[in-house]
Amino acid sequence: MLTRNSRQIVIYSLFCAAILALPLFVQDAFLLNKSARYLVLGILAMALSLSWGYGGILNLGQATSFGLGSYCMAMALKLRTVPVHTGAEGLPDFMVWNNVETLPWFWVPFHSMPFALAAGILVPALLAGLLAWFMFRGRVTGVYVAIITLAFLVVVNLLIIDQQRFTGGFNGITDLAQLELFGFEFDAYGASSYYLIAVTLTICLFAALLVTKSKAGLILQAIRDHENRVRYFGYDVAGYKIFAMTVSAAIAGVAGMLYTVVMEFASPTFLNVPLSLSVVIWCAVGGRQSLLGSVFGAILIAGMQGALSESEVFLDTWTLVMGLVFVLVVLFLPQGLAGAGHRLLDRLFAPRKADVARGSPQGVMAPPSS
Amino acid sequence: MEARKDLKLSNVTMRFNGFVAVDDLNLEVKAGELRCLIGPNGAGKTTTLDIICGKAKATSGEIRLGDTVLNHLEEHEIARIGIGRKFQVPSVFRQLTVRENLLVAHSRQPGVLRNALRFRRGEDTEGLDKLAELVGLRDHLHRLAGHLSHGQTQWLEIALLLAQDPKLILMDEPTAGMTTQETRKTAELFNRLKGNRTLIVVEHDMAFVKEIAEVISVMHQGKLLAQGTVAQIERDPAVKEAYLGSGGISDA
Structure with a gap:
């Protein structure tokens, strides 16, 4: 019989194989683009699951990291388009409209694609790390973490909208070149971009899985359970939380970069409050204490949202339907879909040990007994 | 062989908004000793443990383990020096396996x-x-x-x-809620730990204290009231006074 650990790896691998095989069955460019978009949102949700589900850090500003990543990519791709007004190597069009005369200093390094890729990961990671440092060194916990991260998101969002000369303001950064890496061109509506995203998702998923399986991952779960107890064993709790939030932000930054690639623009809506709160809902529905569950929750909810809002029957009521689904899941599946899935598998594989065994290696279905 | 690390509290005072929980306390516990800390409710026993492990910061005075001054260290740094704490309310990670x-x-x-x-x-x-x-x-x-x-x-x-x-373990009411049999097993365990580690045990259960104690320190209103063996403490008139109405610690 499979142990829980290997069962988990098998399920994760099957999922990754399935998303990698999808383009064999889906030829429609529009559908492929849409699927790629949902996978990117899946990466974003997984990043939150790492900090929220494992570390107990409810980061309502997860979209900050996502948006910053997407802007880094957009800046690099913008510099690769040939502007209509100023010709090759000229200023981006929106800067011309805003009477900017020379390229701002922080745009210059984005001529280099490796720099842009590094920035898309490091800028969100460092910023989140800094915010985490202030919060967790000051022993801020619980709901205050949620409030501070949300406020931080709003500040960054307003800043980007306000600095129209450098960021394109409300319109964001549009009319981008296509990403080119190692001589490969990634067409947003082609299989190439889809594969790029599916492979990145696979890598991120297993990297995050490794983090959760390490001793640091175990200590993070202990912190989620009983922060003070961990402290008196000699662990620097703040350090662990900063680590969790930084890794999570780095993954969200990667997701943001990919989102620019599939959407072909970056906009302040990539780091606004509704998106940031949606991520929390995806994780809750999928099961925040399961990485794969969160990915699945994002794909499912974002997919349903797309399908419902496009169908004529639900044109006016789709938000209600979504709300209902969310309420039902929270009421009846407190551990999300992943929790239900684990329970089902436990029944199938080990009916006798069901009451003794713990839910899963990540504690997905472990109901807090009282 | 490492230098023996004795715990020493010198003139430690702890005030919460005017309320004095620990008042000019002097306490010394030798390495390898098992010390029981008893006293009526509100005597400042738990606060004393809090001060040692860094959960509370002393208003004045000095806490040392060997040559290390603990006053300004953070909780996890104190833990790394070798001080462990068991809480009154059992604190474990409920969502993790044993x-x-x-x-x-x-x-x-x-x-x-x-x-x-x-x-x-x-x-x-x-x-x-x-x-x-x-x-x-x-x-x-x-x-x-x-x-x-x-x-x-x-x-x-x-x-x-x-x-x-850890070298020093602080136990806050380790037998609370245990059955008599469990309490006896705990006493056995503690007697086995004696000598290898330093233990400070805060306890109300006098039967348990008598079974494990070498030296007992009695606290009252934030001060050290008496210190000695079980027999000495039971005879001490000041202790009888502190436990007024309950007939001394024998009945506590």
Whole structure:
């Protein structure tokens, strides 16, 4: 019989194989683009699951990291388009409209694609790390973490909208070149971009899985359970939380970069409050204490949202339907879909040990007994 | 052989908004000693433990373990020096299994990045299994800590402290909520720990105290009232006064 650990790896691998095989069955460019978009949102949700589900850090500003990543990519791709007004190597069009005369200093390094890729990961990671440092060194916990991260998101969002000369303001950064890496061109509506995203998702998923399986991952779960107890064993709790939030932000930054690639623009809506709160809902529905569950929750909810809002029957009521689904899941599946899935598998594989065994290696279905 | 590390509290005072919880306390505990700390409710016993482990910062005075001054260290730094704390309300990680609890407590290398690169398989876990056996949780290694009984939870927390392997263990009412039999087993365990480690035990159960105590310190209104063997303390008129109405500690 499979142990829980290997069962988990098998399920994760099957999922990754399935998303990698999808383009064999889906030829429609529009559908492929849409699927790629949902996978990117899946990466974003997984990043939150790492900090929220494992570390107990409810980061309502997860979209900050996502948006910053997407802007880094957009800046690099913008510099690769040939502007209509100023010709090759000229200023981006929106800067011309805003009477900017020379390229701002922080745009210059984005001529280099490796720099842009590094920035898309490091800028969100460092910023989140800094915010985490202030919060967790000051022993801020619980709901205050949620409030501070949300406020931080709003500040960054307003800043980007306000600095129209450098960021394109409300319109964001549009009319981008296509990403080119190692001589490969990634067409947003082609299989190439889809594969790029599916492979990145696979890598991120297993990297995050490794983090959760390490001793640091175990200590993070202990912190989620009983922060003070961990402290008196000699662990620097703040350090662990900063680590969790930084890794999570780095993954969200990667997701943001990919989102620019599939959407072909970056906009302040990539780091606004509704998106940031949606991520929390995806994780809750999928099961925040399961990485794969969160990915699945994002794909499912974002997919349903797309399908419902496009169908004529639900044109006016789709938000209600979504709300209902969310309420039902929270009421009846407190551990999300992943929790239900684990329970089902436990029944199938080990009916006798069901009451003794713990839910899963990540504690997905472990109901807090009282 | 390492230098023996005695714990020394000199003129320690702790004020909460004018209320004096610990008042100019002087207390010395030799390395390897088992010290019982007793006293009526509100005597400042738990606060004293809080001050030692860094949960509360003393208003004035000095706390030393060997040559190290503990006053301005953070909780985790104090823990790394070798001080472990068991809380009055049993504190374990309820959503983790017994074994995972022990793995967390086993904290030789507390650094973040180092632990991010360590995987559970490579660890020496035999010692932890033995610990679980010592406290009778051998058959429960894979159970969630949240599913244990109250007594078992207390034992698990004691096992966690042993996994942490500190030089000085602070126990706040370790037998609270235990059955008589469990209490007796705890006393046995404590007697075995004596000598290897320094223990400070805050306890109300006098039968338990008599079974394990070498030296008892009695606190009253934040001050050290008396100190001595069980027999000396039982005869002490000041202690009788402090426990007025309850006929001295024998009936407490």
